[in-house]
Amino acid sequence: MKSIVLLATFFLFQQVYSQEKRQAELTLTEHLNLQEVITLARQRSTDAILYRHQFLSAYWQYRSFRAELLPSLNLGLVAPNFSHSLVALQNSETGEYKYVQDYAMRNSVNLSIDQNIAATGGKVALYSSLERLDQFEPQRYHLYNTNPVSITYTQPIFGSFNKLKWDKKIEPEAYERAKINYLEAMEGVTVKAVDLFFTLVSAQQKMKMARTNYQNTEKNYHIAQERFKIGTVTQNDLMQLELRMLNDGMTISQMETEVKTAQFELASFLGYPQSGVNFELTLPETIPPLNLNYSDVYELSIRNTSFKLDQKILLLRAEMAIAQAKANRGAQAEFFAQFGLNQSAAELNGSYRNPQDQENVRLGIQIPLMDWGMGKGRVKTAQSQMNVIQTQIKQQLTDHQQDIMIRVLQFNNQATQCRISEKANEVAQKRYDLSMELFKKGTLSVLEFNTAQTEKDEAVSRFITEVYNYWKYYYSLQQSTLYNFLETRNISEDFDKLIQN
Template structure:
């Protein structure tokens, strides 16, 4: 299940399939968004925790399934030696102290099977016992007691059948666990995308700050020459010098932000050694058309929420059934048929076995319990109604949430496209304004406005791009479906092991 992180990084370097993720320089890893997500879903600490939880749920389910299968047991006592002085009751009813020395050996094989439909248990067994009585004044006595076959039934009547309800609930609980595991994996993908854009935007902020710093230094050098020949006033020179200082401070702040984002991503991925990330620009936005009804249908099919609602209602029905069963007549049937024989030799103990029968029917009838049984039943019934109302409200909220996510996704894609166009216009406008300023056709105020507009539109575009991709992975997380490749993201435990 767990792939060593170093092996995965080596694959990133060597494999032609992922050749784009290469070491650009020492301790710097160039990755795209999808590669960051693949790396996170391979070995991130959150993934290892999710896999461990899934394993626990799997084995809990296997333990529950074992309750429906026959159990075979082999046991015995080898030896059971008793040499002591005990109180022995005599034929005339008196008790006296006598010394005893005996050894008993016992072997037995038993088979039990629970009955789902009735909640009872049938069993079969076979066994042999040997008794050795040690005597000082005579020969030792050896005898055998065999039970070639013993068949029995333990059956509660009118009682609560927990096994029947377990057969209904446990498969639902396991399916719920597999869906939750897929949700946890997509949560990791969403978090990875968040950290990716934290680093990517910090990286672009640093590049923009360095570019602005270079422009500010160039502008300051030109302005000093203009000031010396009297073409600009001292106040304008001071403003330009102040902008250069602000640009330098912005570079330092951008470096710190990039380092912080880089460390957060490294810790999230569980990489122990120092490494720097250089994010490649996200690929083109996926061109997918979403239909609200189809998205809702997929989400209801894949998510764990419907299974949670189903399990909660089944558990409520189980509580009512248990309250009803425990409030009336209770009967227990016990029946055994067996063949047995004794003998001084082992073969004699299996000759002409005698039949033995045991039949017992016990009952318990509550006469007066001060309304306790009714109170339990009413409480269970009331809880079921409360759960039903909560489930209905959860279903409404779930549908509204999915419809809202689809609408937001379409809106964010349009917003990102418009923001990109606005950023491209602002870049062109800033270049033209800067060129006109260099030849003296614009003043410093026009240039400042153009620079601020470019920075504002750049940040708006980065924010819109980030919002779109996070909405895309949020949609995957909310539906457990990859709409780009048209595949479900719910995996079985076999796929998890691979």
């Protein structure tokens, strides 16, 4: 019976081992440092791809605006336009209406070149058209009507809002802001990559510590059991070690879950298959000796980023709203002029011979006599909104100054925090190693050993946290200034390369 149990256990072990081996063969192990994770995130993450498409959308919107400033070539075609119905016709002498049979087809084609004039809000067009009329009853015939060339000009004289003029001011600024927003968004991808990197590093380190602690506590527990038999260790000390070992076991189980969760999140962010990659991450070996000057950082945050452009566009849009309200409250007038040639004939060639002059001039005026203060109210509302925006901009500038100052202070202090925590980590590890030796010799209590282990774990976690804070502060300031302080250059230099990737 015993041999059967051993044989079954052996086959079960072989099956589990084979499954774990196959799983290990299917799992990709990636050895990455912080900079490699950042590079992958900027190239492959869903966020980076999304921000690239958002910028391209803004780019084509700007291209569409630029097209409005260029001449446009337009072709119009109406064919067929057939009618066979009764239509009302009024006698010009008696005023009597009579229904007559309309049995005809009218086909037309036209070609025009249109040009908007942003400075004045007018529009000029060069026009040519051809129309054929086929009459089927009461007698069958056809006519051609041609307009070989004609030029028209439409111009608001006063009281008309010139949107294209304002678009010419705002759209280039909006496009520049879109480029800067894209660079800032990509720096945001870097900040997120740093966060996910250190989340996984911290979880892996805690799991490693928990396994080491469990092994060491298990050894000490066996030593304490032997000493308990000879009366040199109390039952309370033995139970403390047993409790510590159980707690370490629960920590291992908990950290395995946290490591897997952090693995999945990083894999998803970097575009890996979530169940097919295992990350082995390496902490940055050195902390760069950077000390940032507040004035320089603040100046970069204003000059390089979208902060100033956002305010400029807000003010321009507020000014545009005031101009629109003022234009719509008073009299409005529009001038239209057309000069060209026109002819009609039964034959196509004849319709182009001896064309006649064609002139059309029109001036339209609309004057609101009483609007009960509606126009004035709209102007006052737009002006009040401008005052609100100006006040908000002043407050934003003050808040921005304070924010940059605090973050520069945090970053400049963080390198010192990293050095201190690194030294504390070394001391705590040495003290723990010494505690292990002293406990084996029987000269250290269980309580003192547990204290040394707790302090060692806290020191490791604190060191990782301080290194994380250093890089989080650094890349956050890099995002807020679009300036690479390590390489001393503006990030905008990489714009074309980022778009191509």
